[in-house]
Amino acid sequence: MKNSIIGFPRIGKSRELKFASEKYFRNEISCDELYEIARQLRAEHWELQKMANINYIPSNDFSFYDNLLDLAVLLGVVPKAYRELGLNPLDEYFALARGYQGKNGDVKALAMKKWFNTNYHYMVPEIDDEVNIKLCGTKIFDEYLEAKSIGIETKPVITGGFTFLKLAKYKCCKQAEDLADPISDAYIEILERLSQLGAECIQIDEPILVTDLDKCDISLFKKIYQKILANKNGIKVILQTYFGDVRDVYNELISLDFDGIGLDFVEGEKSLELIEKHGFPTNKILFAGVVNGKNIWKNDYAKTLELLNKIKAVTDNVVISASCSLLHVPFTLENETNLPNEVTKHFAFAVEKLTELSELSRLSEIDYENSDVFKSNRSIFLDPRGNADMDVQRAVDSLKDEDFTRNVKRSERKQIQKEALKLPVLPTTTIGSFPQTAEVKHNRARFKRGEITESEYRAKNEEFIKSCIELQENIGLDVLVHGEYERNDMVEFFGENLAGYVFTDKAWVQSYGTRCVKPPIIFGDIKREKPITVSYSVYADSLTDKPVKGMLTGPITILNWSFPREDVPLSEIAYQIALAIRDEVLDLEAAGIKIIQIDEAALKEKLPLRRADRHSKYLDWAIKAFRLVHGKVKPETQIHTHMCYSEFDEIIKDIDDMDADVISFEASRSNLSIVDALKNNNFQTDVGPGIYDIHSPRVPSADELVSVINKILEKLPMDKVWINPDCGLKTRGVEETTKSLNNLVKAAVHIRKTRLTYAEN
Numbered sequence: 001m002k003n004s005i006i007g008f009p010r011i012g013k014s015r016e017l018k019f020a021s022e023k024y025f026r027n028e029i030s031c032d033e034l035y036e037i038a039r040q041l042r043a044e045h046w047e048l049q050k051m052a053n054i055n056y057i058p059s060n061d062f063s064f065y066d067n068l069l070d071l072a073v074l075l076g077v078v079p080k081a082y083r084e085l086g087l088n089p090l091d092e093y094f095a096l097a098r099g100y101q102g103k104n105g106d107v108k109a110l111a112m113k114k115w116f117n118t119n120y121h122y123m124v125p126e127i128d129d130e131v132n133i134k135l136c137g138t139k140i141f142d143e144y145l146e147a148k149s150i151g152i153e154t155k156p157v158i159t160g161g162f163t164f165l166k167l168a169k170y171k172c173c174k175q176a177e178d179l180a181d182p183i184s185d186a187y188i189e190i191l192e193r194l195s196q197l198g199a200e201c202i203q204i205d206e207p208i209l210v211t212d213l214d215k216c217d218i219s220l221f222k223k224i225y226q227k228i229l230a231n232k233n234g235i236k237v238i239l240q241t242y243f244g245d246v247r248d249v250y251n252e253l254i255s256l257d258f259d260g261i262g263l264d265f266v267e268g269e270k271s272l273e274l275i276e277k278h279g280f281p282t283n284k285i286l287f288a289g290v291v292n293g294k295n296i297w298k299n300d301y302a303k304t305l306e307l308l309n310k311i312k313a314v315t316d317n318v319v320i321s322a323s324c325s326l327l328h329v330p331f332t333l334e335n336e337t338n339l340p341n342e343v344t345k346h347f348a349f350a351v352e353k354l355t356e357l358s359e360l361s362r363l364s365e366i367d368y369e370n371s372d373v374f375k376s377n378r379s380i381f382l383d384p385r386g387n388a389d390m391d392v393q394r395a396v397d398s399l400k401d402e403d404f405t406r407n408v409k410r411s412e413r414k415q416i417q418k419e420a421l422k423l424p425v426l427p428t429t430t431i432g433s434f435p436q437t438a439e440v441k442h443n444r445a446r447f448k449r450g451e452i453t454e455s456e457y458r459a460k461n462e463e464f465i466k467s468c469i470e471l472q473e474n475i476g477l478d479v480l481v482h483g484e485y486e487r488n489d490m491v492e493f494f495g496e497n498l499a500g501y502v503f504t505d506k507a508w509v510q511s512y513g514t515r516c517v518k519p520p521i522i523f524g525d526i527k528r529e530k531p532i533t534v535s536y537s538v539y540a541d542s543l544t545d546k547p548v549k550g551m552l553t554g555p556i557t558i559l560n561w562s563f564p565r566e567d568v569p570l571s572e573i574a575y576q577i578a579l580a581i582r583d584e585v586l587d588l589e590a591a592g593i594k595i596i597q598i599d600e601a602a603l604k605e606k607l608p609l610r611r612a613d614r615h616s617k618y619l620d621w622a623i624k625a626f627r628l629v630h631g632k633v634k635p636e637t638q639i640h641t642h643m644c645y646s647e648f649d650e651i652i653k654d655i656d657d658m659d660a661d662v663i664s665f666e667a668s669r670s671n672l673s674i675v676d677a678l679k680n681n682n683f684q685t686d687v688g689p690g691i692y693d694i695h696s697p698r699v700p701s702a703d704e705l706v707s708v709i710n711k712i713l714e715k716l717p718m719d720k721v722w723i724n725p726d727c728g729l730k731t732r733g734v735e736e737t738t739k740s741l742n743n744l745v746k747a748a749v750h751i752r753k754t755r756l757t758y759a760e761n
C-alpha cells in the first residue's frame with residue numbers, strides 16, 4: 001500500500017521559521033533573507049519525507065503565518081484597508097496577520113479563530129463589498145516547482161473553496177452562495193496551471209465537511225465541485241477531510257468526480273461504517289487516515305492493520321495516511337535527549353510518524369504477525385506502563401454532587417464580594433501575564449540549566465514581581481496580578497508541578513503565526529504534590545493594598561493543551577486535574593488571596609464539532625470539572641475565569657453554568673460580537689470583554705478605548721462590566737504594554753466620571 005501525509009510542520013526542527021520571521025519583524029534581516037531561510041526549511045522537510053519513503057509528499061503546506069491567509073491572498077481576498085497601505089506583498093501579508101501601525105497607516109489584524117477542534121488558529125478571511133475573487137498569487141505554483149527543482153514530485157495542497165467561503169467573515173451584502181462561481185473559476189485556473197506545470201494530483205482540503213451541514217451547504221458544496229470537477233484538465237483531484245467523519249455528505253462525495261477521497265478513521269467515528277454501508281467506488285483512491293496526526297502516542301500497529309483489513313474488504317484502492325496534517329504534533333523525537341527510553345518508546349512525533357506510515361505500508365502487504373517490526377510495536381502496548389496512583393483514582397471515584405456546587409448562589413455572592421472587595425465600578429485589571437522580557441526568560445533559562453540556585457531564581461522573580469506591582473499601581477489598575485514571570489506557558493508550568501506529567505525539551509507545536517506552545521504529556525495519574533503558585537501570589541499580595549488575583553490554569557485547559565493519555569477517558573483525566581487544582585485554590589484562599597482567576601482559555605478546544613455530541617461527549621463533564629475546582633471556596637472569595645479566541649455564542653449557557661463570578665473574554669478581534677451574545681442570552685456572570693487586542697503590537701488610544709467601552713455599555717449594565725485587555729500580555733513589549741494599559745485606565749476613569757456624574761445629575 002502506498003502512503004501519504006496531508007501536511008508537515010513548517011516551523012522547523014528548532015523553530016527556525018519562528019526566529020527568522022521575528023527577526024524580520026524587528027528589521028534585523030531583509031525579506032530576501034527570510035525567503036531564503038523558508039526555502040531551505042521547505043527543502044529539508046521534503047527531503048525528510050522522501051527519505052522516509054512517503055509516496056504523496058505535500059507542497060504548499062508551508063506558510064509564513066497561516067494557510068487560510070495564504071489562500072485569501074491567493075484568491076485576492078484582501079480588504080481595501082490593507083491594500084491601501086501600499087506595502088510590498090510580504091508586508092501586506094503580515095499586515096493582514098498582525099496589524100500595521102506605521103508611516104503607511106494604521107490597521108488592525110484580521111480576526112483569528114481556532115481551527116476546528118485543534119489549538120491552531122487561523123486568520124479569518126474578510127470579504128468586503130469590493131471583493132473580486134480571482135487567482136492573484138503564485139505561491140502554490142512556486143512551491144510545486146521549487147520541490148520539483150530539487151527532484152521531488154509533490155502533491156500541492158490547498159484548502160477548498162467551500163471551507164473558505166464557510167469560514168470567511170462577510171462585511172458586505174454578499175453571501176457565500178454569491179461567490180460560488182468566481183471561486184470555482186479560480187480553482188479551475190489553479191488546476192489548469194498546475195497541470196501545465198506537470199503536477200499529477202492536487203489535494204483539496206475541505207475540513208468543514210466533518211461539521212453539521214444543512215441542505216443549502218450541501219448544495220453549495222456540490223455546485224462548487226461540479227463546476228471544478230468538470231474542468232480538471234487532466235489533474236487528479238483528491239478531496240481531503242479530517243477531524244471527523246463526513247456523514248452528512250458521504251453519498252455526494254462518492255458520486256462526484258473526485259479521483260481520491262481522504263477520510264479520517266481516527267476522529268471520524270462513522271468513517272468505517274460509512275464505507276461499509278454505502279461502499280466506495282472502485283475508480284477512486286481512498287486515502288485512509290489511520291495514523292493519528294494530533295496525538296504523540298505511537299501507533300498501535302495491530303489495531304491499525306486490523307482496521308486496514310476492514311477497509312480493504314470494502315475497497316482495494318487504499319493509500320495509508322495520517323488523520324490530519326502533522327502540523328499539530330511536534331517535529332521530532334530526536335530533539336528529546338533528556339527523556340528515558342521507557343517513556344519515549346511510547347511516542348511518535350511528526351518525523352517518527354513518517355516512519356510509522358512507511359512501516360504500515362510494508363506490513364500491510366505481508367503476513368505481518370511474524371515480522372520483527374510488528375512484534376516490537378506490539379510489545380510497547382502489552383508491557384505495563386507503571387503509571388497508576390490508586391489514591392487519585394479512589395478520590396475521583398468517590399466524588400459527590402456537592403463537590404461540584406458552591407454553597408451560596410452567585411447573585412448572593414456578588415453582594416458579599418462587593419462589600420469585601422470595595423472595588424470601583426468598571427474595575428480595571430489584566431489577564432495575568434506581563435511582558436516576558438529577555439531578562440525574565442534568561443532567569444528561567446539559567447535556573448533550568450542549573451546555573452543559579454532555586455533561591456537566586458526566586459529572588460529574581462520577586463524583583464520582577466515587585467516592579468510589576470509598582471507598574472500596575474502607577475498605571476492605576478484596580479485588581480493587580482503578579483505577572484506570571486515564573487511561567488513560560490500557562491499549561492506547561494502547572495504540568496511541571498503535577499505528578500503524572502512528562503516534559504519535553506523541544507516538542508513545540510504551532511498555535512498561531514510564529515507562536516508555538518510546548519504541550520506537556522499526560523503519562524500517568526495526576527496529583528498535586530505541593531503548593532505551586534501560593535508563595536509568589538502571597539508575596540505579590542504583601543506589596544500592595546490593592547487586591548492581587550491568584551492566577552491558575554483550569555483543568556480543561558490543562559487537559560486540552562496537554563497531549564492526553566489514550567488509555568483512560570478524558571473525563572477521568574479532567575477530574576484528576578480538577579482535584580489537583582482545587583488543592584491549590586484552597587491553599588491560596590487560606591493564604592488570604594481574595595480573588596482567584598482560573599483560566600479556561602482552551603475550554604472550547606475539544607468541543608465536538610457536531611452539535612449532537614457537544615453535551616454528552618464533552619460539556620457534561622468539562623463544565624463539572626471546572627465547578628469541582630471552586631466548589632469548596634468561601635462565598636467572599638471571588639472566582640474569575642478567562643477564555644480566548646473562539647466563538648462562545650453557542651456554548652454561552654454552559655459558560656454561565658461554570659458558576660464563576662467574573663469572566664474575561666477575548667472579544668476585540670471579533671468586534672465585540674460576544675457582547676450581543678451575552679445580552680441575548682441574559683448572561684449572569686460578570687464580564688470583562690477584552691477591549692483591545694493583545695496579539696498585535698498596536699497601541700490603542702484612550703479615545704478608541706472609550707468608544708469600545710461605550711459600545712459595551714450600550715448592551716451590558718455598568719455594574720456587570722470589567723475593563724481589561726483581551727488576553728495575557730506576555731508576548732508584548734514593555735513599552736507598548738505600559739502605553740496601552742495607561743490608555744485603558746484613562747478610558748475607564750473617563751467613563752466612570754462622565755457616566756456617574758450624569759447619573760447623579
Ligand code: GLN
Nearest residue numbers: 431432433601644728729
Ligand atoms: N493568565 C494567562 C496570561 O495572562 C492567560 C493566557 C491565555 O489566556 N492564553 O498569560
Ligand code: ZN
Nearest residue numbers: 601644727728
Ligand atoms: Zn487569553
